[in-house]
Amino acid sequence: MSENKKAEKIVGVKGMNDILPADAPLWELFENTVQSVLKSYGFQQIRTPIVEPTALFARGLGAVTDIVEKEMYSFVDSMNGDPLTLRPESTAGVVRAVLEHNLTYDGPKRLWYAGPMFRHEKPQRGRYRQFHQVGAEALGFAGPDIDAELIMLCQRLWDDLGLQDIRLELNSIGNADERNRHRADLVAYFEQHKDLLDADAQRRLHSNPLRILDTKNPVMQEMVNAAPKLLDYLGEESRAHFEGVQKILRHNSIPFTINTRLVRGMDYYNRTVFEWVTDQLGSQGTVCGGGRYDPLVEMFGGKPTPACGFAIGVERLLELMKANGEQFAPNQCDVYVVHQGEAAQLQAFVVAERLRDAGLDVVLNCASVSGGGSFKSQMKRADASGASFAVIIGDDEVAKGVANVKAMRAENVEHNQTEVPFESVPDYLIAQITCGDECNDPNHHHHH
Numbered sequence: 001m002s003e004n005k006k007a008e009k010i011v012g013v014k015g016m017n018d019i020l021p022a023d024a025p026l027w028e029l030f031e032n033t034v035q036s037v038l039k040s041y042g043f044q045q046i047r048t049p050i051v052e053p054t055a056l057f058a059r060g061l062g063a064v065t066d067i068v069e070k071e072m073y074s075f076v077d078s079m080n081g082d083p084l085t086l087r088p089e090s091t092a093g094v095v096r097a098v099l100e101h102n103l104t105y106d107g108p109k110r111l112w113y114a115g116p117m118f119r120h121e122k123p124q125r126g127r128y129r130q131f132h133q134v135g136a137e138a139l140g141f142a143g144p145d146i147d148a149e150l151i152m153l154c155q156r157l158w159d160d161l162g163l164q165d166i167r168l169e170l171n172s173i174g175n176a177d178e179r180n181r182h183r184a185d186l187v188a189y190f191e192q193h194k195d196l197l198d199a200d201a202q203r204r205l206h207s208n209p210l211r212i213l214d215t216k217n218p219v220m221q222e223m224v225n226a227a228p229k230l231l232d233y234l235g236e237e238s239r240a241h242f243e244g245v246q247k248i249l250r251h252n253s254i255p256f257t258i259n260t261r262l263v264r265g266m267d268y269y270n271r272t273v274f275e276w277v278t279d280q281l282g283s284q285g286t287v288c289g290g291g292r293y294d295p296l297v298e299m300f301g302g303k304p305t306p307a308c309g310f311a312i313g314v315e316r317l318l319e320l321m322k323a324n325g326e327q328f329a330p331n332q333c334d335v336y337v338v339h340q341g342e343a344a345q346l347q348a349f350v351v352a353e354r355l356r357d358a359g360l361d362v363v364l365n366c367a368s369v370s371g372g373g374s375f376k377s378q379m380k381r382a383d384a385s386g387a388s389f390a391v392i393i394g395d396d397e398v399a400k401g402v403a404n405v406k407a408m409r410a411e412n413v414e415h416n417q418t419e420v421p422f423e424s425v426p427d428y429l430i431a432q433i434t435c436g437d438e439c440n441d442p443n444h445h446h447h448h
Helices: 021-040 054-061 066-071 091-100 144-161 176-192 199-207 209-214 218-225 236-251 314-323 342-357 375-384 395-400 422-432
Strands: 051-053 073-076 083-086 109-118 130-139 167-172 270-277 286-292 307-313 335-339 362-364 389-393 402-407 417-421
Touching: 021 109, 021 144, 021 314, 051 054, 051 091, 054 083, 054 091, 091 109, 091 130, 091 307, 130 144, 130 314, 144 167, 144 236, 144 270, 144 286, 144 307, 167 236, 176 199, 176 209, 199 209, 209 218, 236 270, 286 314, 307 314, 335 342, 335 375, 342 362, 342 389, 342 395, 342 422, 375 389, 389 395, 389 422, 395 402, 402 422, 417 422
Parallel strands: 335 362, 335 389
Antiparallel strands: 051 083, 073 083, 109 130, 130 307, 167 270, 270 286, 286 307, 389 402, 402 417
8 A cells, every 4th residue: 555545534324423512601501400300300310321122122111112123233143142232222221220120119200311312314414323302201100290290390490591492282091991992993003094105104004003193194094083092982081181281281381382293212111202393393293291291110010000201303403502692702712811832831731720729711822833832823713712811921921920911801902901920820810700791601610
């Protein structure tokens, strides 16, 4: 191979995206807000592995669901032959962990998680093969009150993120025997109208007839709208639970609509199901989905334990935040330290460390060319960093024992320069960076 042939570029996997530094402030704002909201309801974080036994999802999600049939990243561990899968969602893993570590032995638990999930889908807007979810799971609570609390928690999160156009859709899918009675009638109904069913619907007719209700095919709409409704099949207890959820939401002025065709994609849901939907993202309407999954713990070999939760698609929610005009300055630091000459460089490190001790975010100019770059090119970088102040140290300053502190954001930048003795620079800057706008910025952490 000839010496000067350029190495071939390796690019990332399709549908798995880099989150670049320009987007970091948006992710950070979202993550910080989520964490504080969940904490304010007493939820504790749990972090489970990204890789789980394949059987966990086959049993939990149901072998005939799209996820298990077509979308999972599954492989065989080359060391011991174990079938493993990258998690397509997190509820199954959380429930496994709760059982394995017997977390509910001393009472119910409110848990939350955040992290990457993996599904082998066709990448499309807001849907990726590696995507992120934040979710909450409440295990051991049987009443409608926890269902309502989870919904109110979501509402608070949207409010704190400044999101307006999200609305709540609610349904109850009862329990297994209520669903089975409904399903039998549904299949019979679809068979009467077989001439209207498209290929997709024919295929699902006996394996998963409920999914036919989700059809987007306009030819089938009218027939589907007239299909038997699950709500009419609910017994006394399921109905009372659903009423209980609605009562709390109404009392707390949380608006919702009942969508009788709302189902969740996983087999383990029962009773309350809900989705938060938006019209701002084109066809991808759902930003958060959840509900009750009382049967799951038992399906995983635990003793019957009521449970309820939700998951948020982070990428979609961030799209929504952007659509709502969230603006983020690329504010890398509070202070940028500019220096020239060897003595000045040594002093610059000392000053930068003292400033960090004082709780400020500091970027110290490091050389991209030997010699460290002219003052002019360094000041350009200082400006681009978004810093409020530049601290300038050259041979003259070292000789006098002072730094030149320049306000970068002031009206009259030209004359806004002050000589400050090295040891006084931290106090001087802390006094200057008083809590104006900065203290509303969750990314600032000044230790006053």
